[in-house]
Amino acid sequence: MRVLTSWLLVLAFAGPVVAGPLDMPGASQALVCSACHGFAGQSQSNTMPILAGIAPWYFKKAIQDYAAGKRTSPEMEPYAKAVLQSGVDDVAAYFAAQARTPSPVKLDPTAIERGRAASVQCTLCHGVSGKGDASKGVPDLTGQPPGYLRNQMLLFKADRRSPGDEQLKAVKALMRTIPDEQIADLAAYWSSVR
Ligand code: HEC
Numbered sequence: 183m184r185v186l187t188s189w190l191l192v193l194a195f196a197g198p199v200v201a202g203p204l205d206m207p208g209a210s211q212a213l214v215c216s217a218c219h220g221f222a223g224q225s226q227s228n229t230m231p232i233l234a235g236i237a238p239w240y241f242k243k244a245i246q247d248y249a250a251g252k253r254t255s256p257e258m259e260p261y262a263k264a265v266l267q268s269g270v271d272d273v274a275a276y277f278a279a280q281a282r283t284p285s286p287v288k289l290d291p292t293a294i295e296r297g298r299a300a301s302v303q304c305t306l307c308h309g310v311s312g313k314g315d316a317s318k319g320v321p322d323l324t325g326q327p328p329g330y331l332r333n334q335m336l337l338f339k340a341d342r343r344s345p346g347d348e349q350l351k352a353v354k355a356l357m358r359t360i361p362d363e364q365i366a367d368l369a370a371y372w373s374s375v376r
Pocket residue numbers: 211212214215216217218219230231233241244245253254255257258261262265273
């Protein structure tokens with residue numbers, strides 16, 4: 183909270199001097215997200231996803247899923263509901279306009295190599311680049327913190343992310359075939375992809 187307050191102060195004092203992304207309509211709504219997701223969505227943490235550069239269609243889906251309690255997250259549910267009330271398109275456009283700086287979390291080079299060797303099974307949906315495919319409803323994995331990627335894969339494996347969702351049957355079935363250690367390697371690999 184202290185961090186957030188200092189950003190608010192910076193904003194107040196910077197006033198009209200600050201140009202660019204902070205002028206966007208969604209910028210003020212996005213400020214509150216900084217406390218967890220980092221300023222301008224550039225998460226520095228291992229567990230919080232980076233929102234900078236997120237595709238608007240996927241952002242909106244995630245917000246709707248959290249608000250509906252489909253993707254269960256006690257942290258996200260109230261913020262998702264607030265975003266839907268204040269105008270999800272503006273916030274989506276704000277984060278999409280931020281260039282993604284890949285996660286600064288240190289990666290083990292041997293884990294990356296093991297993950298690379300196992301990553302072919304992901305490219306069918308996420309693409310060789312890992313950047314996803316909007317037409318299939320598949321998000322970008324690249325540069326996300328390894329801890330976040332790993333957690334989400336484990337949630338799929340246990341059917342705890344959007345339980346029972348027919349659209350996600352295939353990805354969950356795949357995760358169940360992957361040992362947890364290899365899930366960590368895959369997370370390291372996709373985090374390392376630029
Ligand atoms: C209290 C901390 C916290 C705050 C504040 C917060 N989030 Fe989150 N957010 C999280 C956590 C934790 C997750 C991962 C939850 C999970 O396991 O699905 C997350 C996940 C997300 C995701 C999913 C990303 C993906 O790749 O699927 C989006 C989108 C998101 N948050 C948007 C927002 C927005 C927009 C705001 C501000 C209005 C916000 N968050 C504020 C903690 C927070």
